[in-house]
Amino acid sequence: xxxxxxxxxxLGDRNVLDGVxxxxxxxxxxxxxxxxxxxxxxxxxxxxxxxxxxGELHLDGRPAPSYSRRDRARLVAFVPQAPVIxxxxxxxxxxxxxxxxHIAALAVESRRDVAAVHEVLDRLDLVAFAERVVTxxxxxxxxxxxxxxxxxxxxxxxxxxxxxxxxxxGHQQQVxxxxxxxxxxxQLTVVTTMHDLTLAGxxxxxxxxxxxxxxxxxxxxxxxxxxxxxxxxxDARVRIINDGGRPIVVPLREPGS
Amino acid sequence: MTVTAAPADATSASTxxxxxxxxxxxxxxxxxxxxxxxxxxxGLVVGPVALSPVAVLRELVGLPTRxxxxxxxxxxxxxxxxxxxGLAVGGTLSLCGASxxxxxxxxxxxxxxxxxxxxxxxxVTLVIVGSSTGAATPTAVPIAAFIGALVAxxxxxxxxxxxxxxxxxxxxxxxxxxxxxxLTALQTYVQQRNQDTIREVYxxxxxxxxxxxxxxxxxxLIYAAxxxxxxxxxxxxxxxxxxxxxxxxxxGLHARRSRLVVIVAASLGTAAAVxxxxxxxxxxxxxxxxxxxxxxxxxxxxxxxxxLFGAAFxxxxxxxxxxxxxxxxxxxxxVTSFLGAPFFILVLRSTRRSVEP
Numbered sequence: 067x068x069x070x071x072x073x074x075x076x077l078g079d080r081n082v083l084d085g086v087x088x089x090x091x092x093x094x095x096x097x098x099x100x101x102x103x104x105x106x107x108x109x110x111x112x113x114x115x116x117x118x119x120x121g122e123l124h125l126d127g128r129p130a131p132s133y134s135r136r137d138r139a140r141l142v143a144f145v146p147q148a149p150v151i152x153x154x155x156x157x158x159x160x161x162x163x164x165x166x167x168h169i170a171a172l173a174v175e176s177r178r179d180v181a182a183v184h185e186v187l188d189r190l191d192l193v194a195f196a197e198r199v200v201t202x203x204x205x206x207x208x209x210x211x212x213x214x215x216x217x218x219x220x221x222x223x224x225x226x227x228x229x230x231x232x233x234x235x236g237h238q239q240q241v242x243x244x245x246x247x248x249x250x251x252x253q254l255t256v257v258t259t260m261h262d263l264t265l266a267g268x269x270x271x272x273x274x275x276x277x278x279x280x281x282x283x284x285x286x287x288x289x290x291x292x293x294x295x296x297x298x299x300x301d302a303r304v305r306i307i308n309d310g311g312r313p314i315v316v317p318l319r320e321p322g323s
Numbered sequence: 324m325t326v327t328a329a330p331a332d333a334t335s336a337s338t339x340x341x342x343x344x345x346x347x348x349x350x351x352x353x354x355x356x357x358x359x360x361x362x363x364x365x366g367l368v369v370g371p372v373a374l375s376p377v378a379v380l381r382e383l384v385g386l387p388t389r390x391x392x393x394x395x396x397x398x399x400x401x402x403x404x405x406x407x408x409g410l411a412v413g414g415t416l417s418l419c420g421a422s423x424x425x426x427x428x429x430x431x432x433x434x435x436x437x438x439x440x441x442x443x444x445x446x447v448t449l450v451i452v453g454s455s456t457g458a459a460t461p462t463a464v465p466i467a468a469f470i471g472a473l474v475a476x477x478x479x480x481x482x483x484x485x486x487x488x489x490x491x492x493x494x495x496x497x498x499x500x501x502x503x504x505x506l507t508a509l510q511t512y513v514q515q516r517n518q519d520t521i522r523e524v525y526x527x528x529x530x531x532x533x534x535x536x537x538x539x540x541x542x543x544l545i546y547a548a549x550x551x552x553x554x555x556x557x558x559x560x561x562x563x564x565x566x567x568x569x570x571x572x573x574x575g576l577h578a579r580r581s582r583l584v585v586i587v588a589a590s591l592g593t594a595a596a597v598x599x600x601x602x603x604x605x606x607x608x609x610x611x612x613x614x615x616x617x618x619x620x621x622x623x624x625x626x627x628x629x630x631l632f633g634a635a636f637x638x639x640x641x642x643x644x645x646x647x648x649x650x651x652x653x654x655x656x657x658v659t660s661f662l663g664a665p666f667f668i669l670v671l672r673s674t675r676r677s678v679e680p
Contacts, residue, residue: 152566164574
């Protein structure tokens with residue numbers, strides 16, 4: 067579904083991404099991990115079409131530049147980590163903006179678009195929130211609204227940048243369970259970035275560990291999340307507890323401190 | 324301004340039916356149109372020569388009336404063009420202000436943000452100073468203002484987009500500030516060197532509708548009417564742009580191009596308004612914000628209502644400007660601020676209490 071080769075992104079005089087090759091299959095969930103500044107968000111933004119690169123990107127079997135903006139938006143939905151939420155905008159109107167690629171240039175939404183939005187709100191248990199102002203919602207509710215907008219977009223590829231960063235552990239689980247349920251129900255291809263490695267390993271089918279713009283390790287969570295890898299690429303002291311094939315990452319303090 | 328109708332969504336919270344998306348409610352549209360008509364009729368009948376509203380309306384639709392030829396001339400050659408010019412200038416400035424606030428995502432943006440006022444001011448000063456008699460021809464002043472405003476905005480846009488790489492809104496606003504301050508300095512310098520024309524320049528800067536003619540109305544509408552159409556057509560696009568360029572892009576919008584189209588249309592409208600009325604401050608900020616506070620924040624509501632209520636507001640202030648200390652006229656810019664500021668504070672206070680949790 068997503069296939070990129072030789073992605074190199076230079077910001078200033080620094081290569082944020084350096085020759086990244088990534089394949090993501092249809093319906094797969096891939097999570098990009100890596101230390102701060104490793105290039106996780108940039109890779110996601112590249113797939114979303116927000117940063118240019120001399121590399122090659124194929125989406126659904128076709129070169130990405132061959133899509134019009136609108137068609138590309140119908141294919142790829144992007145939920146940024148810190149989205150701009152306009153003051154005073156209600157949940158319903160915010161989710162409706164997700165229908166933009168389905169609405170002609172200067173037209174307004176059709177009955178079908180409104181129906182699609184109501185269906186999404188219903189699916190995500192957001193009907194009671196439809197008339198609430200987005201900025202007054204709690205972190206967990208807000209994240210659900212963001213996912214609702216991406217779902218309303220109807221795109222088979224969904225990119226989520228740090229979808230759980232601002233949430234407590236319970237809401238982190240709820241949001242990721244929701245994404246996983248939607249992925250199965252709609253055959254979505256999901257690419258996320260994540261800092262919590264334990265959660266990343268529990269939900270993604272494959273992890274991609276970026277280090278200074280290059281893919282260092284990639285594979286199932288058990289192969290990527292090892293004590294040696296985390297020491298090398300995160301400079302972290304951790305213990306890995308194996309929970310039936312899913313690694314649990316426990317940070318350790320320096321002995322004697 | 325007649326803004327007495329209650330917010331229409333007060334009752335919908337309890338109904339089980341799915342909520343409708345934000346759109347312009349008919350009640351608000353009607354209220355805006357009524358405000359425009361009421362103010363327009365008042366503007367036609369009130370004045371040194373008081374006329375009967377019925378007679379004026381009959382005259383306008385071509386029915387026989389008992390008005391004298393002189394009274395008919397007062398209506399058709401003096402008051403009607405002035406009322407229409409007030410409506411058109413007010414509507415244009417409000418609509419362009421609302422569009423600028425949307426496209427720059429900045430509540431303090433006004434139609435003069437990218438230097439339109441300073442450019443027009445410089446253009447007018449140069450023409451007035453340059454004319455040999457010291458009194459520029461009535462046709463040259465609007466043209467100079469129009470060209471000056473457009474040149475300033477184009478300069479700010481070119482500088483802002485080259486400085487930011489991409490035309491980020493922050494670098495555009497800063498470029499606008501720089502261009503405006505440079506052109507104002509230039510204008511002040513030219514004006515100081517030619518002190519005999521200060522009075523004429525100053526009276527233009529204060530803004531006026533007193534010399535309104537059908538020619539002014541024509542000049543304004545040629546540029547302003549297409550700008551209205553383009554801006555109103557972009558009402559939903561502006562809601563998408565409110566998410567920022569990145570998200571608008573991932574929603575399939577050509578964010579930069581859409582923004583440029585809106586800026587060009589709003590600048591054209593502003594330049595046209597400035598060219599016939601001088602600098603009338605405040606309307607472009609106060610009217611859109613009042614609409615936002617009372618009727619809703621979506622541009623689908625704000626843009627059309629800003630056009631209507633902006634029109635009614637300026638025609639009303641012009642009516643007050645020419646009647647309050649008749650036969651003298653108070654500069655209209657003074658009246659807009661004097662009337663608008665307290666009203667706006669009132670709206671701000673009353674909605675804060677009911678909207679915020």
